[in-house]
Amino acid sequence: MSAVADTHSQEHHHGPASGITRWLFTTNHKDIGTMYLIFSFAMFLLGGSMAMVIRAELFQPGLQIVQPEFFNQMTTMHGLIMVFGAVMPAFVGLANWMLPLMIGAPDMALPRMNNWSFWLLPCAFLILVSTLFMQGGAPNFGWTFYAPLSTTYGPPSTTFFIFAIHIMGISSIMGAINVIATILNLRAPGMTLMKMPLFVWTWLITAFLLIAVMPVLAGVVTMMLMDIHFGTSFFDASGGGDPVLFQHVFWFFGHPEVYIMILPAFGAISHIVSAFSRKPLFGYASMVYAVGAIALLSFVVWAHHMFTVGVPLTGQLFFMYATMLIAVPTGVKVFNWVTTMFRGSLTFETPMLFAVAFIILFTIGGFSGLMLAIAPADFQYHDTYFVVAHFHYVLVPGAIFGIFAAAYFWLPKWTGHMYDETLGKTHFWLSFVGMNLAFFPMHFLGLAGMPRRIPDYALQFADFNMVSSIGAFMFGATQILFLFIVVKCVRGGEKAPAKPWEGAEGLEWTVPSPAPYHTFATPPEVK
Amino acid sequence: MRVQSKRALRMVAVAGVLVPSLGQADWTMNMSPGVTGTSNDIFGLHMTILGICVAIGVVVFGVMFWSIIAHRKSKGHKPANFHENTVVEILWTIIPFAILVAMAIPATATLIDMYDTTDADVDIKVTGYQWRWQYEYVDEEFGFFSNLSTPTDQIENRQAKGRNYLLEVDKPLKVPVGKKVRFLLTSNDVIHSWWVPELGVKKDAIPGFINEAWTRIDEPGIYRGQCTELCGKGHAFMPVVVEAVPEEEYQTWVAEQRAAAERERQLTEKEWTLEELMERGESVYNTVCAACHQPDGSGSPPAFPSLRGTAVVTGDMDAHMDIVVNGVSGTAMQAFGEQLSEVELAAVITYERNAWGNNTGEMVSPKEIMEYMSE
Numbered sequence: 001m002s003a004v005a006d007t008h009s010q011e012h013h014h015g016p017a018s019g020i021t022r023w024l025f026t027t028n029h030k031d032i033g034t035m036y037l038i039f040s041f042a043m044f045l046l047g048g049s050m051a052m053v054i055r056a057e058l059f060q061p062g063l064q065i066v067q068p069e070f071f072n073q074m075t076t077m078h079g080l081i082m083v084f085g086a087v088m089p090a091f092v093g094l095a096n097w098m099l100p101l102m103i104g105a106p107d108m109a110l111p112r113m114n115n116w117s118f119w120l121l122p123c124a125f126l127i128l129v130s131t132l133f134m135q136g137g138a139p140n141f142g143w144t145f146y147a148p149l150s151t152t153y154g155p156p157s158t159t160f161f162i163f164a165i166h167i168m169g170i171s172s173i174m175g176a177i178n179v180i181a182t183i184l185n186l187r188a189p190g191m192t193l194m195k196m197p198l199f200v201w202t203w204l205i206t207a208f209l210l211i212a213v214m215p216v217l218a219g220v221v222t223m224m225l226m227d228i229h230f231g232t233s234f235f236d237a238s239g240g241g242d243p244v245l246f247q248h249v250f251w252f253f254g255h256p257e258v259y260i261m262i263l264p265a266f267g268a269i270s271h272i273v274s275a276f277s278r279k280p281l282f283g284y285a286s287m288v289y290a291v292g293a294i295a296l297l298s299f300v301v302w303a304h305h306m307f308t309v310g311v312p313l314t315g316q317l318f319f320m321y322a323t324m325l326i327a328v329p330t331g332v333k334v335f336n337w338v339t340t341m342f343r344g345s346l347t348f349e350t351p352m353l354f355a356v357a358f359i360i361l362f363t364i365g366g367f368s369g370l371m372l373a374i375a376p377a378d379f380q381y382h383d384t385y386f387v388v389a390h391f392h393y394v395l396v397p398g399a400i401f402g403i404f405a406a407a408y409f410w411l412p413k414w415t416g417h418m419y420d421e422t423l424g425k426t427h428f429w430l431s432f433v434g435m436n437l438a439f440f441p442m443h444f445l446g447l448a449g450m451p452r453r454i455p456d457y458a459l460q461f462a463d464f465n466m467v468s469s470i471g472a473f474m475f476g477a478t479q480i481l482f483l484f485i486v487v488k489c490v491r492g493g494e495k496a497p498a499k500p501w502e503g504a505e506g507l508e509w510t511v512p513s514p515a516p517y518h519t520f521a522t523p524p525e526v527k
Numbered sequence: 528m529r530v531q532s533k534r535a536l537r538m539v540a541v542a543g544v545l546v547p548s549l550g551q552a553d554w555t556m557n558m559s560p561g562v563t564g565t566s567n568d569i570f571g572l573h574m575t576i577l578g579i580c581v582a583i584g585v586v587v588f589g590v591m592f593w594s595i596i597a598h599r600k601s602k603g604h605k606p607a608n609f610h611e612n613t614v615v616e617i618l619w620t621i622i623p624f625a626i627l628v629a630m631a632i633p634a635t636a637t638l639i640d641m642y643d644t645t646d647a648d649v650d651i652k653v654t655g656y657q658w659r660w661q662y663e664y665v666d667e668e669f670g671f672f673s674n675l676s677t678p679t680d681q682i683e684n685r686q687a688k689g690r691n692y693l694l695e696v697d698k699p700l701k702v703p704v705g706k707k708v709r710f711l712l713t714s715n716d717v718i719h720s721w722w723v724p725e726l727g728v729k730k731d732a733i734p735g736f737i738n739e740a741w742t743r744i745d746e747p748g749i750y751r752g753q754c755t756e757l758c759g760k761g762h763a764f765m766p767v768v769v770e771a772v773p774e775e776e777y778q779t780w781v782a783e784q785r786a787a788a789e790r791e792r793q794l795t796e797k798e799w800t801l802e803e804l805m806e807r808g809e810s811v812y813n814t815v816c817a818a819c820h821q822p823d824g825s826g827s828p829p830a831f832p833s834l835r836g837t838a839v840v841t842g843d844m845d846a847h848m849d850i851v852v853n854g855v856s857g858t859a860m861q862a863f864g865e866q867l868s869e870v871e872l873a874a875v876i877t878y879e880r881n882a883w884g885n886n887t888g889e890m891v892s893p894k895e896i897m898e899y900m901s902e
Contacts, residue, residue: 068760077791239733310738345606367580376637454763
């Protein structure tokens with residue numbers, strides 16, 4: 001009897017604190033998840049507005065709006081903010097909210113570190129964004145910051161950029177450690193590894209990728225710091241170094257990084273496709289093995305970003321074959337999703353619309369990736385708009401549509417309300433049309449010979465650039481609608497039941513909506 | 528009335544400047560097969576892999592759209608419950624793998640051919656600079672810089688854009704048709720990349736290292752490309768133009784270039800007047816220095832200092848020569864001693880000391896530059 005009373009009084013004292021301290025000191029995975037998601041959306045709008053500046057300048061040939069120096073700062077900051085500020089934190093936010101709910105854990109395994117890894121992020125981005133206001137301007141050497149353009153020839157703000165990257169890296173590594181500790185230690189009794197939901201599996205593998213490559217990124221920026229301030233010559237040929245060494249180290253981080261940005265989306269999409277097909281996911285085990293295979297292969301393909309630097313023939317062949325091989329497990333995943341839909345009982349609520357668009361458009365990005373893997377052809381594609389089209393197809397309708405799909409799917413669980421379905425569908429269709437209008441013509445521009453990262457271009461590229469800019473403005477403006485939909489959903493709307501989607505499966509749907517501040521204080525039993 | 532018609536005229540003029548492109552733009556959607564064996568091989572690979580992707584896409588998306596249309600809940604479709612089939616899963620692992628192997632074979636053959644730079648007839652050293660290319664004919668002992676020739680007025684929309692806007696240079700690279708030309712690529716500052724789509728040649732120019740590439744052009748013509756590795760603010764403004772000409776015409780041109788190079792060496796001995804140096808200096812300044820220090824010498828501080836009345840260009844002559852000849856390490860100011868002839872160095876230094884109201888009246892002769900450099 002007294003034990004029951006005890007539990008009750010404990011729960012009473014563990015509600016959210018009030019005021020700003022709730023957010024500053026919170027160790028609650030739901031609060032931290034919310035902060036990650038809000039931060040990521042703010043960065044998405046900031047990085048997106050920089051893309052608007054880029055597309056406005058490229059609307060017509062000639063220099064109209066910005067000078068080349070500032071244009072280069074915009075392309076650099078757009079890339080850095082979208083990769084490190086928008087996509088990665090959004091997935092960490094989803095992980096924070098959903099992993100404990102999906103595995104039946106009361107919270108993340110390391111809650112205080114969780115708080116710290118979030119609050120490092122605003123600090124890092126404050127430093128990064130402040131470089132825009134420094135003398136000599138922000139970093140202007142592209143998000144890949146190739147030496148010696150970023151070392152000997154970089155602006156004074158490069159040092160601040162390096163520290164910002166260090167802080168982001170620390171935050172990511174701590175986040176990844178937390179994810180692994182949580183998944184390996186806090187699963188509900190009976191949830192064996194091969195019974196874990198796919199979002200949990202993909203995040204577990206992503207977290208290992210993060211721990212493997214973020215230190216490499218920290219290493220490469222530290223070598224830059226040494227070259228700039230301490231007289232070393234890692235990347236300076238006149239001192240015995242090698243500019244290409246930079247690219248090898250950077251892409252050893254950079255290629256796994258692109259899978260870090262897509263694997264969690266694979267997981268979320270698997271749940272959504274299965275839920276709205278009202279049919280179990282086809283080939284669960286092969287999905288897990290495919291993600292593992294992609295993650296392993298991602299470590300041995302980095303030099304396909306460097307086919308034109310003069311890699312020896314045998315090296316060139318190795319990296320071409322290894323890269324082509326990635327198409328096999330990726331294909332397996334796409335086939336599995338399509339077969340999951342096949343002979344299902346399909347409905348098309350907003351999460352499903354985003355998920356179906358994800359499968360089609362990510363596959364198109366995969367196709368252009370396969371084309372880029374063919375080394376001789378890559379000599380023509382490399383560093384043109386074809387590459388820009390490729391990676392925007394895997395990142396925008398890939399990573400970002402995956403995040404939108406996941407957000408609409410779980411919003412009822414987070415807020416306790418259903419979002420406005422009509423507005424959600426409007427958001428989807430405007431995003432879908434705008435995104436394709438913006439990025440599909442870039443394939444043509446690249447094949448016709450337009451290099452990337454140029455503020456001005458030859459006249460034969462004028463028409464498609466104008467189309468692309470119109471699409472980009474449309475896509476950009478549409479995202480304000482998403483903000484409106486979420487705010488509306490938080491403030492009210494139809495009450496969501498514990499399981500708002502007929503076909504959804506998993507522990508997260510067994511707790512009420514909105515999910516109480518503390519869930520699974522007693523672990524559920526998984527059969 | 529007059530005011531109105533004037534305004535109408537001005538609007539027409541503005542419209543002409545704003546949309547000059549539309550008349551000349553096109554809707555090219557695919558890669559060009561190009562004019563060399565390599566570019567044709569690449570085009571073939573490109574079309575094959577594109578065809579494979581489209582075919583797979585049609586099948587996969589076909590099944591998907593069939594489900595989307597036929598297996599809807601709104602049509603009363605009841606879900607099946609299958610979730611595994613080992614045979615299917617093995618098949619769709621093996622079939623893509625076999626397709627990839629079939630694709631890798633021709634790709635490997637093309638790559639081996641592209642890497643074979645042996646037995647070249649002509650060797651040309653290509654050096655990337657911020658932001659222009661230098662071509663040196665290794666066996667012929669002459670070389671030159673190739674600069675963007677599109678006027679600033681066109682870039683800043685004060686003048687209608689020309690047909691080859693941003694793809695035109697003052698002096699193109701000339702090569703003979705039907706001969707194997709080997710390029711030795713390097714850079715003086717940051718990494719650049721030398722690309723001509725119609726030749727199927729793209730290779731990075733990396734400071735401190737030499738990369739090789741080759742081409743054999745079958746048809747005479749002018750082929751245009753651009754730098755494709757981000758190299759700073761002038762990245763969009765360093766085009767590549769290659770002119771392929773018949774063998775005899777090429778030999779005549781080489782002879783002329785050799786003679787011109789010889790004449791240039793003799794010019795160093797000549798006595799120059801201030802006016803002659805100023806005239807020559809203005810053209811050197813505008814092609815080499817104006818991109819950073821601006822045509823009116825105002826620069827864009829802090830990266831590119833102003834040259835109007837500042838200490839370096841009005842003070843000590845030796846210090847001025849030192850900066851121009853040896854550059855300033857750790858900054859964008861290059862060592863022009865390796866890039867310009869003695870005459871050009873003397874001319875541009877004299878020009879800087881007397882232009883834009885600097886009026887020091889001081890000059891330096893090519894001979895003095897030669898003495899300074901041999902010290």
